[in-house]
Amino acid sequence: MPAALVDLFIPCFVDQLFPTTAMNMVKVLESVGCQVNYNPNQTCCGQPAYNAGYRQESQCVAEKFLTDFAGPAERYVVAPSASCVGMVRNSYQELLTDSSRKAEFPALQRRVFEFTEFLVDVLGIDQIPGAKLEGTYTYHDACSALRECHIREEPRRLLDSVAGLERLEMAETETCCGFGGTFAVKFEPISVAMAQQKVEHALATGAQYLISTDTSCLMHLDAYIRKEGKPLKTLHVADVLASGW
Known part of the structure; x- marks a missing residue:
């Protein structure tokens, strides 16, 4: 079975305050055979701005996310945060309604997963050897x-x-x-x-x-x-x- 291709989505919150958690996610993903990639151009998912009512600003961030995580269907986007995954899956649909790039969203939406659901629901793994x-x-x-x-x-x-x-x-x-x-x-x-x-x-x-x-x-x-x-x-x-x- 070929290795699962994973693009890491490390939310700004994790990047700035809990980098060890991000590295531990990488450790686990690699241990189960995933080929992991990190795009250093990635930033926030836009959730803070969106929740504060800054729709235009958060739309710009969403469009940047589409660029940062552009990829084929076989590349998964995995994050150690259900909050940010939920933002991308659910709120981007509304944010990108009047965007020229809205047609790109459904393909991305299908590829974005929270860490534990990716392991269990996508890879079929419910035990990490040695943990x-x-x-x-x-x-x-x-x-x-x-x-x-x-x-x-x-x-x-x-x-x-x-x-x-x-x-x-x-x-x-x-x-x-x-x-x-x-x-x-x-x-x-x-x-x-x-x-x-x-x-x-x-x-x-x-x-x-x-x-x-x-x-x-x-x-x-x-x-x-x-x-x-x-x-x-x-x-x-x-x-x-x-x-x-």
């Missing part, structure tokens, strides 16, 4: 992963196959963590209260790790955890799958 992490974890369903990309079982299947790791589901796992990008800035008290609720549910399980597909959610939750001195460690799925080998 090992001792302890217990609880899983947070990021809003974008669950509602925009319909990802729920894929990360759990991969994590449950990690040697030494046991899942403890928390209450209301599908409830938002309160980040929401600019929401956390504009509505700080509500955002913090939502983070508190999510962390309390996670702690109630007795789990050592809180794991998710999105570093944005994890950053928000980790900030609350650190401020309050709670005994819980946040990890991205890629970091877990790359551990122990």
Whole structure:
């Protein structure tokens, strides 16, 4: 079977704040035989501008994305962020409605995947050989992963196959963590209260790790955890799958 060709889409958030997560995704993809490529010209997907109401500016970013990730059908675009994948899959269709390049979008839309769904749904892989992490974890369903990309079982299947790791589901796992990008800035008290609720549910399980597909959610939750001195460690799925080998 020929190697899957993968163009890495590393969101600006991951690039600037969580580069190790990006490198761990590359480590895992290469370990399962993918041929990985990175285009250094790539930038943001446009989600911050889009969510803030800057439609024209975000359309320009979307058109640049089409250029940066132009490729044949057999080249996949894979990202360690369901939030950004959801932006490309769902919001670009509206953004590019009056663009001269709208005809290019459907082909790109079919090639863009979040990391865990690519492994499970495209490659048919639900275990990474050698992955090992001792302890217990609880899983947070990021809003974008669950509602925009319909990802729920894929990360759990991969994590449950990690040697030494046991899942403890928390209450209301599908409830938002309160980040929401600019929401956390504009509505700080509500955002913090939502983070508190999510962390309390996670702690109630007795789990050592809180794991998710999105570093944005994890950053928000980790900030609350650190401020309050709670005994819980946040990890991205890629970091877990790359551990122990």
